[in-house]
Amino acid sequence: MHRLQTLLLPRLKSCAALLALIGLTGVARAQEAAETVNRWGLGEPASDYGYRFTDLFWLITILVGVSFVLVLILIAIPVIRDRARPGHKASFDHGSSLHDKQVTTVISVITFLVLDAWVLVIAMQDLREAYWAYPDGDDEGVYEVQVLAQQWSWNFRAAGADGEFGTADDILSNSELVVPVGRPVSFQMTSKDVIHALFLPEMRMKKDVNPGDLNKAWFQANRSGDFTILCAELCGFAHYQMHGKLTVLEQDTFNEWEQEASKLALAAFDSEDTESQWAWDWEQ
Amino acid sequence: MRRPTLYVLLTACVAIAALSSFRGDEIVSEPSLAAEASLAPEEVEASSDEQAEVANDEPRHFRAPHNVNLFITEDDAVRAPGEDWFEQQAELFPGRYSYDESLADGEGGWVDKDGKYELRYDEEEEEAFYWRVLTKEELTIGRQDYVQFCASCHGFEGDGYGRSAQHLRPGPRNFQRAMFKFSKVTQALPSDEALKTLIRNGLDGTPMLAWDLSDQQLDGIIQYIKTLSEPETGWRDLFTEIGDVVEVGENPWVGKESEAVTAGEKVYHKNDCYACHPGYLAPPDLAALREAPEGTTFRDNLSYPAIKDSDYTVLDHQLKILPPDFTWHQLRAGTTPLDLFKTIAAGIKGAAMPQWKGAFPDEDIWAVAYYVHHLVTEYKDQPAKRSAFMNALRRDQ
Structure with missing residues (x-):
């Protein structure tokens, strides 16, 4: 300590200057x-x-x-x-008196x-x-989304123009989700393999997604824009790559988008490919 | 008994219990010694027979094996590229490859000093083929990386039925069939470089991620994947050609990109691209461009893509593929004009998209690449702008 002092004190000004610079x-x-x-x-x-x-x-x-x-x-x-100094001994107290306890x-x-x-x-x-x-299933205007997580990406399914899950016009997407502004968005989520967690940081929403279980979550966006989708549960090697894009659209743009997405889903639908159709009935 | 002695005894008991349970499990994380690997075959055969019995009534995706074998016990060999490739390599790595005139019944062939490539003479066919020699140690490392990174989708046996592959469209590749959509090579099988690029870049909009692996790991995985080909197919087929990465040549449109877009629009619509992909012209404009006789009609829903059959099957069902609408769908293998040129030129194996290289001059393919690039940058992810554009096309319908 003494050596450090003799080293630094004469150079106090330059030391201060250096620190200030840093x-x-x-x-x-x-x-x-x-x-x-x-x-x-x-x-x-x-x-x-x-x-x-x-x-x-x-x-x-x-x-x-x-x-x-x-x-x-x-x-x-x-x-x-209470430190020790010339003419004063250090004082100790175990705090065992009644007053201390009180x-x-x-x-x-x-x-x-x-x-x-x-x-x-x-x-x-x-x-x-x-x-x-959670928004009531009977409420008008709730936008429902089914989520199927997997190593290492998010599968989303929305009901499409007819409002029914498991039909030809369901809007399917991978790691990209489009939702309307000002309407409650309600999720039902499960996983194919291990535990994941759907995390929408800007929406302040995070919920675990478990295999063999149906978890719920919801949010309502207050402005349009592009936001982040993340996985918040360590789910394997590529967990860090399990992210996506959440797009919130204004109501008018969204309605048009939904119609078009449904039509394109119809164009892509293959009724004989039963294995690809993973929807479940919306649980109230 | 004195306390310290008791602790030592207890610790020993726990350690023995832990070790014995660990050895009972066949999932061993370390690449083990060759001696241990040579013990494995009987165990593996027994367990795979048991598995086959149990697995029969279970859906294929759920057959996550409980005894995953991480060891390859036999050396193997797969088809390697031909003479041209060796000539290039000999220039790149002087000293490693030498030409021996006496090989292959006097026809001559290349010799690899490192012993990784071998010329084998097939007496039945009276022809010599190059093979990549793969040692069991090399394959074991590849297998272990494969299980860690790839098996959750592509399956532990490489059949495309991994647990995370359920319901997935497009389905993950079945490596036993050795068919790759976006390899960007002009012939049947992708080269090592093509596969490396594909794995490094991933396929956008699918769970095939951009894998951040070292060169060594990638090489191990790629060599292992090749050995999964069924007998007489893929990399085990004597007569299969390993394709070169598609030749790019000089871009004729540098500095006149907007002209390329206009030219590309013409090429696109004159050559029936709209038979599968959407037509991006209103029917009257399209008829005018094609100088079609009056009264010509085009397919229904011209501004939507038309679903097509593919050669790929999942659970005995032949999958159908929707060709992308460039203003809407995420393109898989890059959206720069260069990426698009390669994809269009090489075609998409197993899908309805043929190889256009050779069918059209490179200039036209470049123009279409610029046109598609224009569609993507102008309209994709811009819902308002896109719907204005598409509605204008549909007004007359």
């Missing part, structure tokens, strides 16, 4: 990166319920951040106040009420009011 370069590079691609924060959610996720994320981040700083300060006070209990209870209970209540509310509030 810091500035870092800031400049971060700014450059932020200008080309927005890498900061989570981005604007593209679904109606997405704000719940974002809000909860920032609430937790801020609560944890504030608690972290608070705890550091509380540790720093006795470390500085203080500890009060702090724990407050922490639980403020941090855990608060977050828990909001999380339960979000699940009940949004994530698990």
Whole structure:
């Protein structure tokens, strides 16, 4: 330590200059990166319920951040106040007195009420009011999509113009999904082989997809554009390549698109090829 | 008993239990020693017989074998390219290949110093053929990579009935049939380079991903896949030709791309491309372009593709293929003019798309490539623009 001091202290100015230079370069590079691609924060959610996720994320981040700083300060006070110094011995305390126990209990209870209970209540509310509030099958305007995951891609099937699954005009696609804006999109999902998870980061939607099981999920997009489809469950070697494109279209464009996709599906339909027809009845 | 002794004994027990259960399992992850591999054949035969009995009433896709054999126990050989290829290689790698006039009953042939290629004289046919010699160690490594990366779709036996291949259209290739759609070679079988390019680039819009594997891994997998050909077919057929990657030549349209698009539109519609793919002209315009006599009618739904038979079967059903609408469907093997030129020139094996190289001058194929490229970039994934374009064609119908 002493040798380090003798080495650095005479060169204090140049050390500070060097550090400042490194810091500035870092800031400049971060700014450059932020200008080309927005890498900061989570981005604007593209679904109606997405704000719940974002809000909860920032609430937790801020609560944890504030608690972290608070705890550091509380540790720093006795470390500085009770340290050994000329004319003062370091003092020790095992915290075994009744008073200490009372203080500890009060702090724990407050922490639980403020941090855990608060977050828990909001999380339960979000699940009940949004994530698990699946649109009713009888509702008008629900766009239904069946998902068949596999190593390593997503197979989607929409009912097409006739609204029935398992018919010739079902819209089939691989790793690409087109949905309308402003209408609930409801998924029923299963897998051919191993566990996958359908993850739409901009929609703040993520749900496991299990073989031999039918999982549900839903979202409602609030703006049109191109978004990401990912797999969020390690599913084998090429898991990292299991991604796709989610396109959200305005209602008019979407209606036209759906008609055309149905016609092209009809053109491609081969009624004798029964093995390719994997739809199931939509479960209410 | 003293405590440390007890711990040592317990650990030993656990280790023995773990080891014995591991050895009982035939899925062994390490490429094992040759001695161990030579033990395998009897076990493998026994288990595959049992499997055949169990598997009969199970759907083919569900027959995920519980005892996957990862070892190849016999050396093998598959067809290699002909004289021309060796001449090229001799220039590329001086010193490795030499010409021996005494080989093949006096006809002469190339000798590979590394011993990977061999000229074998077939007495019945009185002809000599080059073979790629594959050692069992080499094949074992290929087999193990194949099982890790390919088997989930293409099946553990390479028959295209992997578990993830259920319901998949287009179906994954059955390597026993050695038929490849987008190999971009002009003759029957793709060369090693063509297969490597295909695996590296993947097939867009299908679960055939762009595989990020090393040269060595790819080579191992490709050589292993070749050995899956059924006897007398594919790479085991004496008379089969290994095709060269399609010759590209000079692009005559550099600097005049928009002219290429106009020319391509004409070539496309004059030469019946619209018999399978959509016609991108309204019927009156098409009739005018083709100088068709009055009253000529074209097929129904001219602006939609027409489904075609393919040579490929899945579960005894002959699959049909919808030729792509370039403004709508994802093209499989690239959308740059160069990629499109290669695909059109080489044709698509097993589908209704023939080889156009030789049937048309290269200039015309290039023009069509530019036209298709134009259709893709202008209209695909732009729903509003596309529907305006297509509706204009359909107005008179």
